[in-house]
Amino acid sequence: MTVRRILSIVSMTLSLAAVSCVSHEVTVREPIDMAAYPADAYVATNMLVANHIRMALPDRWNFKKKEKDDDKSTWFQIEFNGRESVRGAFRFNHFEFPVSLNRVSEKYGDLAMSKFIEKELHRTEIDQKDAFVIFGKLEEPSLQRASTVIALDESNLAEITLVGESQYFTTKPQLAYAISNTFKIMPGDLSERRLKGTFSFKCDDGTMRWVDDVLGPYRSKGFSVGGRLDNGYVLLGVAQVATTRFNDVVKQSQFDVPEFETDLRFAGATYRARAIAHTDLTKNFMHSVFFIKHQGQDYLVTVFRGYDSGHDTDAKEMHTVPAIQEALDKYFYFFNG
Structure with missing residues (x-):
């Protein structure tokens, strides 16, 4: 399973997680306080505002437009080509019915990350909105995934998924938290690319x-x-x-x-x-x-x-x-x- 394939199935499985009754096993850890992972440094140096969404990345990371074969929920991609490459995507998921973030968090591990092991979930709050972050490992090929799901309202979810090589998030767990914590809903019609x-x-x-x-x-x-x-x-x-x-x-x-x-x-x-x-x-x-x-x-x-x-x-x-x-x-x- 490639990084590209992992990213391509995220939206479909998030939709299923909103309605599925399948059980699963994910270790739920203590909630995390995002105040411990401030977004200021990334926002000050490598920020994007697009479609009322603000996000920011570490230096030398990039935002990329969606590709032709991406599903309609994908708004943009995330990319880092360093010694260990990372790819990701930001998605906006709209449902025609009320969605429970608790239900999604219970089903996400099985449906979106069924082939991953050592899955751990932390509930949190981002931009004053309920959210959860889930980590998992894939053995072959050796990849790690960090996904953040944020409840915008009762029928809309934002999702930030990062997939890195080898032990990337084991050695840099704070990086996934800090990137997710840069998420913010922006008023007006602002578009900005700050470098x-x-x-x-x-x-x-x-x-x-x-x-x-x-x-x-x-x-x-x-x-x-x-x-x-x-x-x-x-x-x-x-x-x-x-x-x-x-x-x-x-x-x-x-x-x-x-x-x-x-x-x-x-x-x-x-x-x-x-x-x-x-x-x-x-x-x-x-x-x-x-x-x-x-x-x-x-x-x-x-x-x-x-x-x-x-x-x-x-x-x-x-x-x-x-x-x-x-x-x-x-x-x-x-x-x-």
């Missing part, structure tokens, strides 16, 4: 929203945001880079506008940038890529603009279109912590 020591994003008017964290060769601390602007959809991205060669980060041969220099208004400042651009008249989109430098660090800024119909802008000037320029300038900021 310490680099450019971050915040929009509270619904214009732009976080889309995905962007990783890859030469890139780190990157993410993209998107929204409907100016006759179509606009996707904006930023990442720290360890290169200033366009061909290291994109297929430069696909860009029909050769390298040029320009001024880029971004995050409240004007940067001198090197750029390339491309226009696809058949598919009605434009794509521009910029290298800028901030405080001695190189950054890649990307602008993708898809049109509903037609276009009236030179690709070299797309970043100066008022609505796009305002989004680049207004919604991004440099976060020092």
Whole structure:
């Protein structure tokens, strides 16, 4: 059973746990006080607010958009590619009937973690809401799982599941608690991606929203945001880079506008940038890529603009279109912590 397979069955089994009468054996330990696992450090350095949900992760962990074959309850994924990799997911589960968290906690171990051993459950409270955290081990392959289920109201449950290699949560039990304790319901229409020591994003008017964290060769601390602007959809991205060669980060041969220099208004400042651009008249989109430098660090800024119909802008000037320029300038900021 792979990490991916474990994550894919969580939503189905949580639904079954809400109604099942199957008995099981899980060791119920003493309740835990989440005050012992403060969320402040993670919130200050690596935070996401999306769809009224706030969560935060340790440094070098990432939030990823859901994949095509994920079930509809999955809102986003969690990923860490260190010496011991960890994957996870955040899910929102809605039921058409009242759900008892006590009943779910009694059945969860058998249904969602039937192949796991040494299962231990702790009841707790997160964001002033009743919750439980359950740990378990899988012998083959050697994996550990930590799942947190939070009762939002009588018919909605939030679920945070992390699956790590080997003895990951045995040596770091506090990590699963602290990540779960970053969960918070947020009011309004805020979307925010906060990363310490680099450019971050915040929009509270619904214009732009976080889309995905962007990783890859030469890139780190990157993410993209998107929204409907100016006759179509606009996707904006930023990442720290360890290169200033366009061909290291994109297929430069696909860009029909050769390298040029320009001024880029971004995050409240004007940067001198090197750029390339491309226009696809058949598919009605434009794509521009910029290298800028901030405080001695190189950054890649990307602008993708898809049109509903037609276009009236030179690709070299797309970043100066008022609505796009305002989004680049207004919604991004440099976060020092």
